[in-house]
Amino acid sequence: MFIDGPKGDTDSKDVAEVKRVAESTWGFSSVTIFAAQSNQGLDRSINEGITKILKEYDQAIIVEDDILPLPDFLDFMNEALSRYKEEKSIMQISGFAYPRRTDHRRHFFLPITSCWGWATWRRSWQNHSWDRVIAAQELNNPSFVKRMDLEGAYPFSDLLRGVVDGKGECWDVIWYWKVMRAGGLTLFPGKSLVENIGWDGSGTHEEKEEDSFGTCDLSIPYRNLSWPNKIHVIPSDLEDVRECIIQRERKKKARKENNRWLIRAMRKLPFCAP
Numbered sequence: 001m002f003i004d005g006p007k008g009d010t011d012s013k014d015v016a017e018v019k020r021v022a023e024s025t026w027g028f029s030s031v032t033i034f035a036a037q038s039n040q041g042l043d044r045s046i047n048e049g050i051t052k053i054l055k056e057y058d059q060a061i062i063v064e065d066d067i068l069p070l071p072d073f074l075d076f077m078n079e080a081l082s083r084y085k086e087e088k089s090i091m092q093i094s095g096f097a098y099p100r101r102t103d104h105r106r107h108f109f110l111p112i113t114s115c116w117g118w119a120t121w122r123r124s125w126q127n128h129s130w131d132r133v134i135a136a137q138e139l140n141n142p143s144f145v146k147r148m149d150l151e152g153a154y155p156f157s158d159l160l161r162g163v164v165d166g167k168g169e170c171w172d173v174i175w176y177w178k179v180m181r182a183g184g185l186t187l188f189p190g191k192s193l194v195e196n197i198g199w200d201g202s203g204t205h206e207e208k209e210e211d212s213f214g215t216c217d218l219s220i221p222y223r224n225l226s227w228p229n230k231i232h233v234i235p236s237d238l239e240d241v242r243e244c245i246i247q248r249e250r251k252k253k254a255r256k257e258n259n260r261w262l263i264r265a266m267r268k269l270p271f272c273a274p
Contacts, residue, residue: 002049005036018065043169054122059085061119066198069095069117072222073193077119080107080187089231091124091184095194100240106226108237109185112150113176117194118186128178135177136164148180150238153245185233190225 001022006012022033034049046062053060059081063069073095080093090109095117138144145157159173179186 001031001033002045003033003035004040004042004045005038007039041169043171046171050120050125054120054125057122059119059121060125062115063095063117063194064115064198066196067095067117068195068197070193070195073117076189076193076222081119081121083227084187085121087231088123089183089185090187091120091179091182092186093119094186094188095119095192096196097188097190097192098241098244100237101243102236102240104237105190105220105224107190107228108188109228109231109233110188110238110241111180111185111233112241113172113179113186114188115172115175116196124179124182124184128182130174130178132164134181135160138181139164148177150242150245153242154249185231187228191220191222193222 003015003019003022006015019033019035022031034052036045040048050060050062061074061077061081077093077095084090084093092113094114096114139157139161146152148157148160149155156173156176159170160177162168163170163174178184
């Protein structure tokens with residue numbers, strides 16, 4: 001387990017409590033804790049942590065602290081890592097699954113990544129390097145931007161541009177860029193095997209619970225889900241996911257507009273400051 005250090009005295013107690021919880025038995029044969037003395041930040045912690053593990057092991061399963069693994073998560077991860085170990089085109093295994101309009105009762109491939117409980121191999125993580133210059137050139141290519149943004153479903157390219165311009169870090173969009181440039185795929189489970197419980201505003205993102213992709217469908221037994229017959233992206237799967245993301249972004253935009261309208265209306269009331 002990797003535990004980042006405190007940002008200051010205000011969160012020292014919280015970090016100490018996290019370490020105390022991490023030192024619990026957890027049911028594993030052994031637990032190794034890497035605790036930073038000072039705050040490294042999310043991006044540096046993730047990059048250095050995964051790199052450290054994959055220097056020693058051929059594969060790794062990564063779960064951040066706001067992700068709750070559900071039953072069968074580890075079974076799926078370990079089986080998928082073993083099944084596709086030699087398939088270089090598959091660069092990631094995702095524990096999260098986007099809701100699709102049709103229940104296909106099968107695992108599926110997409111040309112995008114997901115960081116809500118995932119796994120990868122050393123060959124995928126270490127064999128592809130981040131290059132700011134190349135990324136900047138590709139962002140000037142409309143076809144590249146269109147492909148990265150899933151034809152306008154979500155502005156992933158804006159996140160990448162922010163990294164290129166030095167306005168911030170975003171390790172997961174860099175990882176997505178690496179996978180995309182390599183022509184890699186991610187295997188998604190037929191149903192989500194994780195829940196994101198980090199919607200309380202205490203994390204690094206600003207999203208709310210109503211911005212989530214919905215609850216996991218626990219009614220389908222994991223063993224009833226089938227593995228893909230061949231390694232390729234089924235167009236209907238990609239279109240379903242695009243539509244899912246588009247609908248989510250529309251709801252987020254509508255909520256923000258409603259909030260702005262409410263603030264403007266409140267300012268017109270006599271008891272509100274101008």
